Amino acid sequence: xxxxxxxALSACLVGYIFTARRIPADAxxxxxxxxxxxxxxxxxxxxxxxxxxxxxxxxxxxxxAVEFEMFSERVDIFGFSIAKTTLTGxxxxxxxxxxxxxxxxxxxxxxxxxxxxYLQTALETAVEFIDNFVKNxxxxxxxxxxxxxxxxxxxxxxGCALSELFGLRAPTSDLTFTFALGLCxxxxxxxxxxxxxxxxxxxxxxxxxxxxxxxxxxxxxAVSDIAVPVSLACRLYGNMLGGLLVMDLLKGxxxxxxxxxxxxxxxxxxxxxxxxxxxxxxxxxxTFINEAMELEEEETKKAKKRA
Amino acid sequence: xxxxxxxxxxxAVVIGAGFGMCFATSKAVDAAARxxxxxxxxxxxxxxxxxxxxxxxxxxxxxxxxxxxxx
Numbered sequence: 001x002x003x004x005x006x007x008a009l010s011a012c013l014v015g016y017i018f019t020a021r022r023i024p025a026d027a028x029x030x031x032x033x034x035x036x037x038x039x040x041x042x043x044x045x046x047x048x049x050x051x052x053x054x055x056x057x058x059x060x061x062x063x064x065a066v067e068f069e070m071f072s073e074r075v076d077i078f079g080f081s082i083a084k085t086t087l088t089g090x091x092x093x094x095x096x097x098x099x100x101x102x103x104x105x106x107x108x109x110x111x112x113x114x115x116x117x118y119l120q121t122a123l124e125t126a127v128e129f130i131d132n133f134v135k136n137x138x139x140x141x142x143x144x145x146x147x148x149x150x151x152x153x154x155x156x157x158x159g160c161a162l163s164e165l166f167g168l169r170a171p172t173s174d175l176t177f178t179f180a181l182g183l184c185x186x187x188x189x190x191x192x193x194x195x196x197x198x199x200x201x202x203x204x205x206x207x208x209x210x211x212x213x214x215x216x217x218x219x220x221x222a223v224s225d226i227a228v229p230v231s232l233a234c235r236l237y238g239n240m241l242g243g244l245l246v247m248d249l250l251k252g253x254x255x256x257x258x259x260x261x262x263x264x265x266x267x268x269x270x271x272x273x274x275x276x277x278x279x280x281x282x283x284x285x286x287t288f289i290n291e292a293m294e295l296e297e298e299e300t301k302k303a304k305k306r307a
Numbered sequence: 308x309x310x311x312x313x314x315x316x317x318x319a320v321v322i323g324a325g326f327g328m329c330f331a332t333s334k335a336v337d338a339a340a341r342x343x344x345x346x347x348x349x350x351x352x353x354x355x356x357x358x359x360x361x362x363x364x365x366x367x368x369x370x371x372x373x374x375x376x377x378x
Binding site: 069231234 | 369
């Protein structure tokens with residue numbers, strides 16, 4: 001197998017070099033296509049050769065079983081049993097803090113108004129985007145504290161998704177981590193609801209517009225509010241776990257040939273898919289917070305009439 | 308047996324979630340074609356609705372995994 005791969009690789013290499021020499025730069029598309037075909041053959045045969053060598057020297061075989069557990073493995077540190085994903089999460093946090101500190105100290109030592117650099121412009125765009133996003137969804141009341149929080153958890157979750165590229169289990173594919181993030185949203189929605197309208201206002205918001213229905217509606221709304229962190233946590237967990245399982249399955253099926261191809265699939269499952277899920281998480285959190293803050297129109301109209 | 312049960316769960320729920328997302332997307336395309344200037348707002352609402360429709364499938368996925376791995 002390895003000999004066949006080596007022969008194919010050398011044949012494609014010779015063919016590619018000959019065609020590349022013969023074809024001038026301004027040749028027609030049809031003649032350039034043969035060069036492309038040789039190059040594709042080169043890549044495929046190189047992949048085949050590397051896969052065969054890996055298979056022969058390490059003895060990795062392709063399999064369809066996925067070793068998977070609901071919660072991650074635990075390690076003992078100073079007598080405490082700590083999940084590995086917790087350690088990964090702390091590591092990601094440390095790396096992000098160091099990265100951002102380095103960015104602040106070395107790359108942008110001084111923010112300037114007249115002459116902003118590339119990095120400063122990029123940062124300003126991100127901050128402006130999240131500011132506008134929060135303002136459009138929840139109004140001006142939450143502008144002081146909510147945008148920085150949302151941007152930080154978005155960056156943290158993205159860093160966690162990237163940690164999967166290093167072969168670790170991402171913290172976002174652990175139910176405890178996502179439930180903690182959901183609890184943050186739950187605390188925030190109650191905090192903003194009570195701070196804007198007072199405790200009575202929050203109860204009114206939960207009870208709905210009709211006063212007679214409130215004793216029935218408040219317990220129902222309480223249940224649906226308690227379901228908020230559970231639904232956020234399960235959504236993020238399920239999505240991230242799906243990506244992890246698909247990548248694991250791909251690696252298992254390819255076996256020794258799993259060099260190179262999982263990286264291409266990882267572009268979707270480790271970069272774009274977590275990005276979409278983070279966007280949805282932030283947007284749903286903001287929507288729930290907005291829902292807890294708004295009072296019914298009639299109440300405000302009545303208050304205006306009285307005043 | 309557990310695997311068959313998990314497969315049945317996914318089969319039943321994914322049909323519903325797929326139909327929900329399909330209706331939401333078709334209506335959103337209608338609305339965006341009628342009013343292209345409101346496309347960004349429609350997109351936000353569509354993503355929200357799709358996330359909520361998808362969440363049922365995600366719950367089923369989590370339950371199916373729990374059933375398939377232990378039980």
